[in-house]
Amino acid sequence: MRAAGRLLVTGASGFVGGNVVARAGVEWDVHAVSRRAVAGAPPGVTWHVADIGDPAALRALFEQVRPTAVIHGAAAADIDWCGRNRAEAWRVNVGITEGLAELCAAARARLVFMSTDNVFDGTGSMATEADEPNPVNFYGETKLAAERSVASIAPSYVIARLALVMGLPAFGEGNSFLGRMWTTWNEGGTVGLPDTEVRTPIDVISLSQALLHLANGPFTGVIHLPGADRVDRVTMARRIALRLGFRADQVEARTPDPSPDRSARPLDVSMSGTLATVMLRTRLLGLEAGLDRVLDEGRGGTDDHGPTRTATDPHGPPLPSS
């Protein structure tokens, strides 16, 4: 067995899960699970195609892998979809997490659960781990219920509340706002965003490393994983556009149309990273530094085991120089 043990990553074809798999490195014996096979998984990673929403399939996978730690990223992560498909969203976000927590408890495996800043109602600012969650949308409700299951079932657990994540998928598509914006700008389009929503975005590389560190450490409890900058979405997108060589006016402040299909969004779910800074013994990156980190990797200048993206990246134009 590798030094850090056997790691199972769920949601491995997704945006964050894929980046975790890509960065786990040689320390871990990495097992990735998704409902589909992907191209480009790093050598040395064992890729399992399974539907972990089926409890029997999840149990069989767990018995086959016998993980020492699980980083659980599989989720219905589309806020509006969750609002429209409540029973299915609950089954995926709460049901699968509960099943995994029970398996981890029985096997004494560590569970790192990816939760979200959307557990907060957005009326505060720079939320700490001591602040009371109060979700305003159904997605947030499912993630909070899953948090409570993890804390009550799994003895060795981390509830990692992720801020808005900035970066590019390691494999396939995934839920990357940066990838979607880049594609739009590259086609000459304009991105419309509300300027009322405040976030503390974190780059996906720092985030993946933090999750891997937590999977191998003694910390048990809730921890916030934000970036260092508190910023509204429009300002954030304009700063990113300029950094990528596009124009600031390719980002417009737009009030989303009220629609029964659109779930509520919390206004200010900025989070404090004080605990993370102490636990991870690292400083959190601000927006431009985080973006630089993501782009540096695109030029192959990486200090970890991440994938190398090229100038023909489907998500955008040739990568700009610093």
Ligand SMILES: NC(=O)c1ccc[n+]([C@@H]2O[C@H](COP(=O)([O-])OP(=O)(O)OC[C@H]3O[C@@H](n4cnc5c(N)ncnc54)[C@H](OP(=O)(O)O)[C@@H]3O)[C@@H](O)[C@H]2O)c1
């Ligand atoms: N991206 C963000 O900004 C952000 C912010 C806060 C929290 N989070 C949390 O971080 C985690 C990862 O998010 P992400 O952005 O990487 O999302 P993503 O790109 O949409 O990936 C989600 C993954 O979940 C899996 N999944 C979805 N429905 C499933 C189902 N019915 N059964 C089994 N697996 C299913 C998918 O796996 P398949 O390959 O099997 O389809 C996919 O790989 C989620 O828990 C999300 O709530 C994300």
